[in-house]
Amino acid sequence: MQGLHLTADLQGCRCASAWLLDATALGRACTDAVRAAGLQAVGQLFHEFPATAHGPGGVTATVLLAESHLCVHTWPEQHAVTLDVYVCNFGADHSAKAHALMDALLALFQPTAVDRHALQRGAVSGVAA
Secondary structure (H helix, E strand, C coil): CCEEEEEEEEECCCCCCHHHHCHHHHHHHHHHHHHHHCCCEEEEEEEECCCECCECCCEEEEEEECCEEEEEEEEHHHCEEEEEEEEECCCCCCHHHHHHHHHHHHHHHCCCEEEEEEEEECCCCCCCC
């Protein structure tokens, strides 16, 4: 289960509104970014939420990876996005690919402020439980 979990909370996103509102457009951008990073998509789900009294509905985009997952949640009324990239490193170290995927999405959303975190998950062990 050893791997790398990256998260980022984006504020002040200056991107085109389609990236925050359109599940089809965002989904295509996510799968393109996954491919460009050298990761393998094995499933996907993109969902648009309805507008509320607070503003337009956002999007949840999830790409299931052979290496683990990418999740994107948008809040267009706040010009905000949360990103979650996790790669397991079983068989190979995918950390550089995870960072490349995160960087591509940061470039897409063009935030004015980013709170990034990285968590090393699990441990490399030669002992089976």
